[in-house]
Amino acid sequence: MSETEWKDIEIGAEVDVSQIMAQIRKRIEEKQKAGIYTEEGIAELAEARILQFAEDAEIDSALLERLMSPDHSWNINPGYVISTHRSGIQAKLIVCAKKMVRPFIRLYSDHLISRQAQINQYFVHLIHNLVREITRLQINHSNLVYRVDRLEREKDITERRLKTLEQMVQFKQTDGR
């Protein structure tokens, strides 16, 4: 990368870092316009699409944030906290009774909830990857359409040039030279 590609900044003058970053982003944008997308670029685009879909579906923004985070805090969990809105001795008895019952309930519910959690995780993973793959394919498709257009234009120009040359040759032949 040569220095002449960058706008000159006078040494000693105040350097505006936002201007430098704007230049950097413009260069990246130009590369992307030319169809040069990196894996991160595709991932960013895919993420923006997923967010857009979620916004259209009016999903709770807090849940959306968790869906996009790398951990799986969005998923269902067999664990739960035992509590009661009552107070005093009654509350203690209720909490105690619930705690005694919980192992028996979880004996039957845990494997079902865990299986559902696995399925949820798989589908989220699958959908995220599908959106990414579709984004990649659309970028490739746009690039190919752009290249076909360019080839067609070049073909037209070449054909016109060929025609002109043929006419010139014919003209020269009829001119008797």
Next chain:
Amino acid sequence: MRIGCVIQRYGLEISGGAELHCRLIAEHLAQRHDVDVFTTCAHDYVHWKNYFKAGSEYINRVRVHRFPVKKTRSMYRFIDVQTLAFQGNQPREIEERWIRENGPFCPALIDAVRTRSDVDVWILFSYRYWTTVETLRLVRDRAILVPTAEHDPALHLGVFADLFKLPAAFAYNSIEERNLIQTIAGNRDVPGDVIGVGLPSMSETEVEALKTQFNRYRPYILYIGRIDKNKGCDHLFRYFRRYCDEHSRPINLLLIGSSVLPTPQHPRIHHLGFVSESEKNAALAGAAALIMPSQYESLSMVVLESWRLSRPVLCNRSCEVLEGQCLRSNGGLPYRGYEEFSEALNYIIEHPAIADRIGVQGNRYYQQHYQWPVIEQKYDRLLKLVQQRQRGTHA
């Protein structure tokens, strides 16, 4: 003035950000005020196991009172409660339970605070801990809260929106942190100031003497801190390795700090482990730039250290605080994603004179906002304000 500081852990060997922040503030305020620190006997921040002896001692001329943690944190129970609490719209009881499970659960500390009516102003560090929350409820009219908040799900618990209305004043770390808290709590009427923490200044001759010590690695970028996924180091390693694959430029990445995440075996990545303060400064002084890939920072002290030595910063702009500081100071290039990282790094390497200038601009910002006299002046103003309001209430 008699000041009480409350912090979850305290000691020379505790390296956490908020804990170091508290110690530096306490030590500086102790030069002009009567300062007591109230803390627990815990050393580790995962289980809060009692490690230090309960009782009082002096650490760098500051009186420190330690109280035993009554219940260690059970991570199994904590994650159970956290999963529920972070699902949003939960009853207040669950959120309160989260605070208690988060700990450190230390009722003796709260009892001690209750008996200290002689303390004029309390300074409470880190909003998310049980000790801070309970002390704040007890001494709200005399409390300055140093929230050290960042974008994290706990901040969105309803209980904190109410708690942020309680203190007499706030000492924020950054403008972004203030905006975040004011948006969540709607507490614009609570006075506060953006203060942060200071660093001792260094003369130019000191800085010049340091520059050559790490010459064998030059050119290099430097990361200082815990080598952890939470600090964005996984991204940093991925980006840097890819940068090396795509560019033939012989640049190195130097890492200083303890390693939670394994450091990749790569000829251009060098983990120096723990180094002395002077070695750290030497590494900084000779660096092309400091790299700060973390997404979650309320104030990065290493960024300030970098600016103290006039070195530019490359930081993750997913972190609003870091981006805001770099743009306000013109002291660093904030990137997002590999493309911007790669181009920003290219720019720093290809334009050394401009990179130096960016570092100098960072230094100017540090001089204006993070020199100790500035920090002390801001704290004194806030302390007086709280004291005056307190007197006004009692008059």
